Amino acid sequence: xxxxxxxxxxxxxxxxxxxxxxxxxxxxxxxxxxxxxxxxxxxxxxxxxxxxxxxxxxxxxxxxxxxxxxxxxxxxxxxxxxxxxxxxxxxxxxxxxxxxxxxxxxxxxxxxxxxxxxxxxxxxxxxxxxxxxxxxxxxxxxxxxxxxxxxxxxxxxxxxxxxxxxxxxxxxxxxxxxxxxxxxxxxxxxxxxxxxxxxxxxxxxxxxxxxxxxxxxxxxxxxxxxxxxxxxxxxxxxxxxxxxxxxxxxxxxxxxxxxxxxxxxxxxxxxxxxxxxxxxxxxxxxxxxxxxxxxxxxxxxxxxxxxxxxxxxxxxxxxxxxxxxxxxxxxxxxxxxxxxxxxxxxxxxxx
Amino acid sequence: xxxxxxxxxxxxxxxxxxxxxxxxxxxxxxxxxxxxxxxxxxxxxxxxxxxxxxxxxxxxxxxxxxxxxxxxxxxxxxxxxxxxxxxxxxxxxxxxxxxxxxxxxxxxxxxxxxxxxxxxxxxxxxxxxxxxxxxxxxxxxxxxxxxxxxxxxxxxxxxxxxxxxxxxxxxxxxxxxxxxxxxxxxxxxxxxxxxxxxxxxxxxxxxxxxxxxxxxxxxxxxxxxxxxxxxxxxxxxxxxxxxxxxxxxxxxxxxxxxxxxxxxxxxxxxxxxxxxxxxxxxxxxxxxxxxxxxxxxxxxxxxxxxxxxxxxxxxxxxxxxxxxxxxxxxxxxxxxxxxxxxxxxxxxxxx
Numbered sequence: 001x002x003x004x005x006x007x008x009x010x011x012x013x014x015x016x017x018x019x020x021x022x023x024x025x026x027x028x029x030x031x032x033x034x035x036x037x038x039x040x041x042x043x044x045x046x047x048x049x050x051x052x053x054x055x056x057x058x059x060x061x062x063x064x065x066x067x068x069x070x071x072x073x074x075x076x077x078x079x080x081x082x083x084x085x086x087x088x089x090x091x092x093x094x095x096x097x098x099x100x101x102x103x104x105x106x107x108x109x110x111x112x113x114x115x116x117x118x119x120x121x122x123x124x125x126x127x128x129x130x131x132x133x134x135x136x137x138x139x140x141x142x143x144x145x146x147x148x149x150x151x152x153x154x155x156x157x158x159x160x161x162x163x164x165x166x167x168x169x170x171x172x173x174x175x176x177x178x179x180x181x182x183x184x185x186x187x188x189x190x191x192x193x194x195x196x197x198x199x200x201x202x203x204x205x206x207x208x209x210x211x212x213x214x215x216x217x218x219x220x221x222x223x224x225x226x227x228x229x230x231x232x233x234x235x236x237x238x239x240x241x242x243x244x245x246x247x248x249x250x251x252x253x254x255x256x257x258x259x260x261x262x263x264x265x266x267x268x269x270x271x272x273x274x275x276x277x278x279x280x281x282x283x284x285x286x287x288x289x290x291x292x293x294x295x296x297x298x299x300x301x302x303x304x305x306x307x308x309x310x311x312x313x314x315x316x317x318x319x320x321x322x323x324x325x326x327x328x329x330x331x332x333x334x335x336x337x338x339x340x341x342x343x344x345x346x347x348x349x350x351x
Numbered sequence: 352x353x354x355x356x357x358x359x360x361x362x363x364x365x366x367x368x369x370x371x372x373x374x375x376x377x378x379x380x381x382x383x384x385x386x387x388x389x390x391x392x393x394x395x396x397x398x399x400x401x402x403x404x405x406x407x408x409x410x411x412x413x414x415x416x417x418x419x420x421x422x423x424x425x426x427x428x429x430x431x432x433x434x435x436x437x438x439x440x441x442x443x444x445x446x447x448x449x450x451x452x453x454x455x456x457x458x459x460x461x462x463x464x465x466x467x468x469x470x471x472x473x474x475x476x477x478x479x480x481x482x483x484x485x486x487x488x489x490x491x492x493x494x495x496x497x498x499x500x501x502x503x504x505x506x507x508x509x510x511x512x513x514x515x516x517x518x519x520x521x522x523x524x525x526x527x528x529x530x531x532x533x534x535x536x537x538x539x540x541x542x543x544x545x546x547x548x549x550x551x552x553x554x555x556x557x558x559x560x561x562x563x564x565x566x567x568x569x570x571x572x573x574x575x576x577x578x579x580x581x582x583x584x585x586x587x588x589x590x591x592x593x594x595x596x597x598x599x600x601x602x603x604x605x606x607x608x609x610x611x612x613x614x615x616x617x618x619x620x621x622x623x624x625x626x627x628x629x630x631x632x633x634x635x636x637x638x639x640x641x642x643x644x645x646x647x648x649x650x651x652x653x654x655x656x657x658x659x660x661x662x663x664x665x666x667x668x669x670x671x672x673x674x675x676x677x678x679x680x681x682x683x684x685x686x687x688x689x690x691x692x693x694x695x696x697x698x699x700x701x702x
Contacts, residue, residue: 067586068584070583070584109485110484111485115485125574128569130497132484133483134464153504221466222476226466226470232421232422233419233460237418237419337461
């Protein structure tokens with residue numbers, strides 16, 4: 001059996017109301033010609049996001065004053081990562097870890113985030129570290145699978161999994177030299193900073209925990225979906241972020257075989273809250289998922305879309321709310337590509 | 352037993368003489384005040400690199416004309432990755448793969464490199480993909496270990512491992528607004544574009560192959576070494592690259608316990624060629640490694656430092672040269688951090 005403790009979570013340091021972020025976006029667009037129509041739509045898009053507040057690791061004032069966005073986003077990711085690990089290490093000794101898996105799409109270059117954390121947070125220097133990149137919100141399903149394999153094969157006995165993204169800082173760092181598209185404005189209105197961390201262990205951990213017998217990762221790249229998501233830089237070297245409309249219209253059909261498969265229990269299937277429209281579409285088509293999707297929507301409302309920490313944050317909240325988590329736990333996420341992933345944990349026991 | 356075929360290798364499209372790259376660096380520095388002394392050192396540093404030529408996926412002229420370096424480096428990494436996979440798929444069917452591991456430090460953002468390749472190269476859409484980032488030259492040791500675990504746990508039966516970096520394109524894209532340090536010039540003189548790919552399989556593959564019983568990854572972060580390597584962006588949002596001097600003075604001591612350990616056979620230990628000074632230091636302290644280090648130095652001389660493809664390229668050349676590869680094969684690399692890693696493959700049989 002492979003064991004985890006309860007995930008710890010950490011939001012970006014600055015909670016900023018969505019109304020304030022809408023005002024900031026309108027203010028930036030005012031400097032650009034021909035954006036009258038777009039400015040009117042900002043209010044509509046931001047209001048319909050169902051997001052109350054988002055979190056930024058670096059404050060809006062600081063971001064607007066800095067030009068070195070590549071370094072600022074790395075710095076935000078690193079700072080948030082440290083806070084999440086500090087919380088984890090309040091409960092568990094960091095020097096008992098013998099491997100680390102870090103999942104982030106917002107840290108770029110090297111030395112890697114994992115090695116920087118290993119150096120600064122008291123981890124053993126002989127612990128191997130794996131940094132998984134480019135997974136967006138599908139990060140934790142891959143990260144947990146990798147941690148499971150490290151323990152299962154005997155490569156490690158206690159692995160720290162950290163999922164951290166500063167997509168909000170990335171988006172708010174952008175200086176718009178051209179009017180953004182609707183797809184870009186939608187992405188800006190979702191992106192937030194957050195992290196979640198959990199220990200994966202060969203033995204039960206102190207405190208509340210959960211164990212599983214089997215772990216399988218299912219993954220599907222949707223055909224012709226690569227253009228639906230973009231998190232890179234623009235041609236003028238500004239941080240770029242976009243999310244397409246087709247995800248919304250395709251999600252019910254793409255997830256249908258997964259949701260209606262024989263081995264999914266709607267009470268123990270947890271969903272990454274990618275956006276309000278996605279949650280509504282899933283709930284309409286699958287009323288049996290309503291209680292679980294309500295947890296997801298709560299995370300979205302209070303945190304925005306935080307990237308790789310997202311579905312672990314949902315697990316954290318479902319656990320705290322006393323939701324059932326076994327015997328067949330499913331973590332379901334959407335990642336850039338568009339990719340839908342499902343981590344299938346079977347034989348789950350909660351302690 | 353876990354099996355691999357022979358690695359395929361691919362260099363950046365444009366072979367550029369080191370003398371020409373030295374001239375390009377001097378030309379760039381001429382535009383900056385106070386670089387007279389530094390310009391004289393460029394010749395010395397580049398000549399003493401023992402590198403004859405390096406490879407750039409995008410040509411020097413194109414790079415000097417483009418301002419969107421973030422996108423250019425992604426584009427170069429992607430283009431090189433495709434060429435390596437095309438070579439691999441000349442020998443093996445791409446639709447027989449059921450998982451993919453991509454190791455790159457030079458591709459940033461999402462959709463990930465793996466998903467872009469999956470979409471364009473005929474891979475099954477339900478194959479899970481893992482992108483390992485920030486590993487620099489230590490990438491293949493981690494990548495092979497991950498591929499081994501995917502096969503060993505039954506998560507996949509045939510995994511494509513691709514290691515690809517366009518560090519040369521990154522370095523040559525830089526517009527210097529300030530005089531670089533010596534550490535930066537040294538990094539510029541090493542950085543080159545290259546890739547290597549290999550299949551990792553539960554069954555023996557067609558053609559020449561190699562299999563192993565056991566696979567373990569050893570990894571050690573050197574104390575106080577995080578400042579020795581940097582591959583990010585500068586404060587003025589230009590591509591940044593640096594490599595420190597302490598690696599050279601510490602390598603013999605740091606690798607001593609590994610090299611002189613009881614389970615290392617000097618004939619079947621393959622080294623990442625990080626730089627000429629590193630190879631010389633290792634050869635002086637460990638004459639028994641001379642035949643193996645000669646293969647590594649040959650790769651450095653003709654390819655430069657290509658990042659994550661490096662030690663697989665050495666394996667490719669050692670295999671082609673008829674060097675022994677078993678029964679205890681060791682792949683030894685240095686990654687940013689500084690991290691030394693050793694992949695220990697035991698019970699190796701070559702077919």
